[in-house]
Each structure stands twice: as structure tokens, then as C-alpha cells.
Amino acid sequence: MSYMKTTLLGCTMLALSGTAWAQDDTTVIGVSIPAATHGWAGGMNFHAQETVERLEETYPQLDFVLTAASDAGAQVNDIEDMVATRGIDALVVLPFESDPLTPPIQSVAENGTWVTVVDRGLSQDGIEDLYVAGDNPGFGRVSGEYMVSQMPDGGDIVVLRGIPTTIDNERVEGFEQAIEGSGINIIDMEHGNWNRDDSFNVMQDFLQKHDQIDAVWASDDDMAVGVLAAIEAAGRDDIQFVLGGAGMKEMVKRVMDGDEMIPADVTYPPSMIATAIEMTAVGMVSNAPVSGTFTIGSVLITPENAEQFYYPDSPF
Amino acid sequence: MTSETTNTRARRSLPSMSVLGPILALLVLIAIGAMMNSNFLGAANITNVLARSAFIGIIAVGMTFVITAGGLDLSVGSMAAFIAGLMILVMNAALPSLGVGVPIILLGMAVAVVAGILAGLLNGFLITTVGIEAFIVTLGTMGIYRSLVTWLADGGTLSLDFGLRTFYRPVYFDGILGISWPIIVFALVVIIGEFLMSRARFGRHCAAIGSNEAVAHYSNVDVNRTRLLTYAMLGLFVGIATIMYVPRLGSASASTGLLWELEAIAAVIIGGTVLKGGFGRVWGTVIGVLILSLIDNILNLTDLVSPYLNGAIQGVIIILAVILQREAKAKG
Numbered sequence: 001m002s003y004m005k006t007t008l009l010g011c012t013m014l015a016l017s018g019t020a021w022a023q024d025d026t027t028v029i030g031v032s033i034p035a036a037t038h039g040w041a042g043g044m045n046f047h048a049q050e051t052v053e054r055l056e057e058t059y060p061q062l063d064f065v066l067t068a069a070s071d072a073g074a075q076v077n078d079i080e081d082m083v084a085t086r087g088i089d090a091l092v093v094l095p096f097e098s099d100p101l102t103p104p105i106q107s108v109a110e111n112g113t114w115v116t117v118v119d120r121g122l123s124q125d126g127i128e129d130l131y132v133a134g135d136n137p138g139f140g141r142v143s144g145e146y147m148v149s150q151m152p153d154g155g156d157i158v159v160l161r162g163i164p165t166t167i168d169n170e171r172v173e174g175f176e177q178a179i180e181g182s183g184i185n186i187i188d189m190e191h192g193n194w195n196r197d198d199s200f201n202v203m204q205d206f207l208q209k210h211d212q213i214d215a216v217w218a219s220d221d222d223m224a225v226g227v228l229a230a231i232e233a234a235g236r237d238d239i240q241f242v243l244g245g246a247g248m249k250e251m252v253k254r255v256m257d258g259d260e261m262i263p264a265d266v267t268y269p270p271s272m273i274a275t276a277i278e279m280t281a282v283g284m285v286s287n288a289p290v291s292g293t294f295t296i297g298s299v300l301i302t303p304e305n306a307e308q309f310y311y312p313d314s315p316f
Numbered sequence: 317m318t319s320e321t322t323n324t325r326a327r328r329s330l331p332s333m334s335v336l337g338p339i340l341a342l343l344v345l346i347a348i349g350a351m352m353n354s355n356f357l358g359a360a361n362i363t364n365v366l367a368r369s370a371f372i373g374i375i376a377v378g379m380t381f382v383i384t385a386g387g388l389d390l391s392v393g394s395m396a397a398f399i400a401g402l403m404i405l406v407m408n409a410a411l412p413s414l415g416v417g418v419p420i421i422l423l424g425m426a427v428a429v430v431a432g433i434l435a436g437l438l439n440g441f442l443i444t445t446v447g448i449e450a451f452i453v454t455l456g457t458m459g460i461y462r463s464l465v466t467w468l469a470d471g472g473t474l475s476l477d478f479g480l481r482t483f484y485r486p487v488y489f490d491g492i493l494g495i496s497w498p499i500i501v502f503a504l505v506v507i508i509g510e511f512l513m514s515r516a517r518f519g520r521h522c523a524a525i526g527s528n529e530a531v532a533h534y535s536n537v538d539v540n541r542t543r544l545l546t547y548a549m550l551g552l553f554v555g556i557a558t559i560m561y562v563p564r565l566g567s568a569s570a571s572t573g574l575l576w577e578l579e580a581i582a583a584v585i586i587g588g589t590v591l592k593g594g595f596g597r598v599w600g601t602v603i604g605v606l607i608l609s610l611i612d613n614i615l616n617l618t619d620l621v622s623p624y625l626n627g628a629i630q631g632v633i634i635i636l637a638v639i640l641q642r643e644a645k646a647k648g
Contacts, residue, residue: 036471038571045471164624190616191623196565197572204364205616208355222473222569229565233489234360250475315472 026063027284030088031277032078034096035068038194039222040246043270043316051274055281062281072096076104083108090114090284092276098123114283118276131293132276134268136167137174139298143217143243143266144178146300150241154183155214158206160192160199160223171219192223199226207234215240221248221265228261247301247309248316256306265301267309270316272296337640338587338603345610353617363496365613370498373605374557376580377509377598378550380589384596385546386526390454391439392554393576394461399431399558400568401465404474416483428555436551440544458577466570473569481566488563498560505553509598522546526593583608586637607637
């Protein structure tokens with residue numbers, strides 16, 4: 001019995017000293033992202049995992065904690081756990097929603113922890129040290145400009161929107177501004193929720209409702225898949241092309257192969273999480289300044305440049 | 317026997333409004349749709365609506381039996397996603413050895429049916445033999461299947477090989493005499509379901525168990541076996557629905573079949589089946605399913621309300637449809 005006790009005590013001591021050592025020499029970076037509930041988030045999870053694995057090998061002094069949350073509440077819990085149990089030195093966070101995540105992230109920042117925010121900005125300025133931003137209005141603008149360039153004489157288009165959120169509103173506003181005065185009319189707009197099945201149903205109904213549709217802004221590659229299936233099933237040939245968005249590998253492939261229905265795509269790269277983790281790691285291990293805002297622009301993918309956006313290994 | 321007589325008497329004394337309620341709601345919706353858009357009653361739109369109702373419809377028929385027998389299954393949406401993912405993986409894996417052709421499609425279908433029955437049996441086993449609440453068991457399996465499909469897809473999307481998809485595609489889009497396969501299969505499932513529910517001993521046993529388990533037990537009804545069968549049958553129907561689903565877009569992801577369980581349950585209740593069990597109506601479920609998909613269809617075909625409010629309209633109609641029956645019952 002006493003032998004057991006001694007062993008246990010020894011083990012505890014060892015474990016304790018181990019923890020103490022880890023706290024002294026290792027820098028812990030927490031990464032909190034939304035779970036892989038749709039294609040884009042899946043790609044983002046993939047890139048986050050890959051980057052974490054690669055950086056752990058490159059920098060032995062860095063330790064990463066990666067969590068994926070299924071909703072805003074769960075993400076707050078994840079962040080609280082990271083702070084409480086792992087004593088993180090830096091936090092890389094892609095907020096589920098801006099408003100509910102702002103106060104918890106603020107309190108993390110107030111403790112002196114480095115905070116990198118990705119994609120969605122917080123509702124209050126000046127909390128984060130580094131902001132790696134996606135450009136949603138730009139995404140809409142690039143899409144709209146492409147539509148205008150493809151339809152110089154104007155035309156009737158239908159638009160599929162994502163889940164009703166700020167992101168979706170910013171994109172659609174950017175798009176509407178870009179096509180203003182070009183003679184392109186949005187004859188119908190409905191939410192396809194960034195979902196293949198929903199967009200399939202919506203497109204089927206659009207095809208019933210309108211006899212002539214010149215082009216579709218699906219605004220997302222998952223939705224473009226549903227839209228294409230609906231058009232194919234209806235056997236309609238009035239639609240000249242479908243413009244998706246995000247840069248899903250299957251769609252980039254089609255652009256690369258010169259598919260007439262998918263002549264282009266607009267990026268909103270899920271790999272921006274990799275940029276954020278990488279820059280945070282650099283900031284932790286070196287003297288290189290990484291604070292500020294880093295905007296990742298939305299780029300038009302055409303058959304000419306498609307190859308450099310094609311990642312066959314990524315799930316997205 | 318007691319419960320059986322009560323049941324027959326209850327059914328006979330039901331006022332006609334409770335039967336008419338869902339039918340009236342459906343007719344009103346059809347009238348509104350026809351007024352709003354001239355294409356609404358066109359063959360193409362009707363085919364679209366019926367074919368897309370088929371997934372939820374086939375599942376809801378199975379759900380009618382589960383609910384009638386006093387159970388509940390929250391896992392069907394996740395189960396459908398998981399089976400779809402499994403089917404795609406197996407078919408893609410078998411492609412090099414089997415090639416594109418009928419055998420590989422049959423293999424995929426067999427996988428779906430077997431996986432569905434097994435998943436249903438697992439739910440049923442945990443509920444009947446282990447004796448855990450149906451709500452908890454299926455809440456658990458709901459999470460399990462949803463995670464499994466996310467894991468299988470590596471967080472992304474599982475896609476059927478392109479050649480295979482082209483070959484399999486007609487199963488959703490083609491049919492006999494212009495009626496597409498999902499509609500035919502849905503109709504067959506409904507006919508079998510209606511027969512089982514109102515003419516066969518199985519349906520009477522389900523109702524008996526749902527209204528009073530102890531009485532059913534003393535009346536020589538094998539409660540556990542019947543319950544287990546309802547879950548296995550629901551699993552089988554989920555498998556069949558998946559067979560129809562996969563050829564449509566040829567893909568499965570974490571967002572496949574999201575909230576199907578709630579749509580199926582809502583359809584069953586709109587149709588007049590009692591949520592706490594004891595009374596079920598398969599034809600009512602069909603009407604419930606049609607009401608739900610028509611609401612979406614009409615909202616897409618018209619610009620009446622902001623798309624932000626689609627969910628609210630749906631909610632109001634679901635509640636109204638049930639109130640209509642309740643009112644009628646109270647008056648009767």
C-alpha cells in the first residue's frame with residue numbers, strides 16, 4: 001500500500017514537473033474554428049490541421065491546440081477551456097459570429113494573449129493584434145464585374161444567396177453595385193443556404209417561374225453544383241453560364257478544362273486560416289512584426305490561371 | 317383487445333373535419349399556388365415537387381409507424397447522410413473491379429438497404445431490449461451518424477465518380493410513362509404502408525402499443541418485437557430514400573439530410589397521427605409531406621414575402637394545420 005502510494009506520488013511529481021517544464025519553454029497557440037459543417041468549412045478545417053502539423057514539426061518550441069466548434073456558444077466554451085487548461089500564449093480564431101464572440105475574445109486579449117482574428121471581424125475595433133480578413137464585398141464585386149464583362153449587352157440573371165448573414169449581405173451588395181447600370185437585371189433572388197440540395201430545389205423553381213434566364217450567379221460552388229443539376233435535368237439551353245464562388249476543387253477543375261457552363265470562379269480561399277496560423281507562429285518565434293490587417297483579396301479564376309488554384313488533395 | 321376496440325370506436329366517432337383538415341389545407345395551398353403562378357400546375361412543376369417530396373415522404377411513412385407505436389426517431393436525417401456517404405464510398409471503391417454497369421448500382425442499393433436495416437435495428441435494439449428512451453437513443457445516433465459522414469468525407473464532400481453518376485442519374489430523373497422513379501417508389505411505399513397500417517395486424521399492433529403498452533402486452537401483442545420492427549422498417553425506408561437521393565446530385569456531405577427528421581415528424585403530425593402514439597394515418601402523412609414541400613415551392617415561385625420569412629410561413633402553416641384538426645375534434 002505504501003509502496004503504491006510512493007509510486008503514485010512519484011508519478012504525480014513527475015507529471016507536475018513535466019507540466020512546469022512545458023509551461024516554461026513551450027509557446028502554446030490556440031486555434032479555434034467552426035466545425036466542418038459545409039464544404040468551405042471542411043476545406044478550412046483541412047488547411048488548419050495541415051498547417052498545425054507542419055508548424056509543429058518546423059518549430060519544436062511551439063505547441064498547438066486546435067478545436068472545431070459547431071456553434072457560437074460552443075466556440076466560446078472552447079476558447080475559455082484553452083485559456084483555463086492550456087494557458088495559451090496566442091489565439092487564432094475564426095469567429096462563428098462576430099457579436100457573441102467579441103466579449104470573450106476581448107477578455108482573452110486583455111490578459112495579454114496575442115489574438116489573431118480570421119475572416120470575420122469582431123464587432124469592436126482594436127481588440128485583435130492581427131486581422132487576416134476575407135474580402136466579402138470584394139468577392140461580390142469581382143463576381144459582378146465578371147458578369148458585366150461576359151454580358152456586355154445586359155441580360156436577365158437569377159441569384160442564389162447563402163445563409164442570411166452579414167457575409168451574404170456584404171457579398172450581394174458588392175455584386176449589385178458592380179452590375180449597376182450595366183443592363184443586367186436580377187430577376188429573382190432566393191436563399192440556397194450554401195447547400196446543394198436547397199439550391200437544386202430553388203433553381204428548379206426558378207426554371208419553372210422564368211422562361212428566359214441568361215445566367216446564374218450561384219455565389220458559391222456548392223450551390224453551383226445544385227444549380228447545374230437542376231438546369232441539366234430541365235434540359236434548358238437559355239442559360240449561358242453559372243458563376244459560383246469560393247474555389248472548390250471540382251469547380252476549379254471544370255474552369256481549367258474549359259467547361260462552357262463554368263467559365264470562371266471567384267476565390268474566397270478557406271486556406272486563409274493557414275495564413276493566419278503561419279503569421280501568428282512567425283510572430284511568436286521571431287522578432288518579425290506581424291501585427292495589423294492582412295486582407296486576402298478575392299481573385300477571378302479563369303482557364304488561364306486555374307492551375308495555381310487547384311488543390312487536388314484538399315477535401316474542398 | 318381492449319385498446320383495439322377503443323381505437324375503432326375513437327376512429328368512428330372522429331368528426332369528418334379532422335379527416336378533412338389536412339386535405340383542405342392542401343387544397344387551399346394548391347389554389348393559392350395556381351393563382352400565383354401559371355406554371356404551378358404544369359406537369360414539370362408537379363413532377364419536381366413530387367420527386368423532391370419523395371425522400372422525406374418515404375422516410376415519413378416509416379416514421380408514421382414508429383410514432384404510432386409510441387416511439388420517435390431523430391436520427392433519420394443523419395442516417396440518410398451516412399448511408400449516402402457509405403453508398404458512394406463503396407461504389408467508388410468497387411468501380412475498378414466492377415466497372416460502370418448495373419451490378420455496381422445493385423451493389424450500391426444493397427449497401428443502402430442493408431445499412432438502413434442495420435441502423436434501424438440498432439436504434440430498435442437499444443430502445444426495446446436495453447430499454448433506453450427513444451428520444452435519447454436516437455438523439456445519440458443522430459450525432460453519431462452525422463459525425464461519421466463528416467469523418468468519412470474528411471469534412472468535405474463525398475462525390476460519386478462522374479461516369480457512375482451519369483449512369484445512375486436516370487434513377488432520379490427518368491421513369492415510366494413520364495412518371496419519375498422517386499414518385500413511383502414513393503407511391504409504392506405509401507400503398508404498402510397504408511395497407512400495413514389500416515388492414516394488417518402489424519398496424520393494429522402498433523396502434524395498440526402506442527395507446528397503452530401494458531394493455532397491448534396483456535392482449536398478447538409482442539411489444540418489443542413490434543417496436544423493433546417499426547425501427548427496422550424505418551431504417552429500410554431511409555435506405556430506400558437514399559437510393560433515390562444519391563443519383564440526384566451524386567454527393568453526400570455533412571449538410572446532407574439536415575433537419576429531415578424534423579420535417580418527417582412534422583409531416584406525420586400534420587397528417588393527423590398522434591405524436592404520443594396510439595393512432596396513425598399513412599395517407600395523412602403523405603398530405604403532410606406535400607403541404608411542406610408545396611409551401612417551399614410556392615414561396616420560390618412568388619415574390620410575396622421576403623425570403624427571410626420562409627421559415628416563419630412554414631411554421632405558421634404547420635401550427636394552423638394541427639389547430640384545424642384539434643378544433644374539429646373539440647367541436648365533434
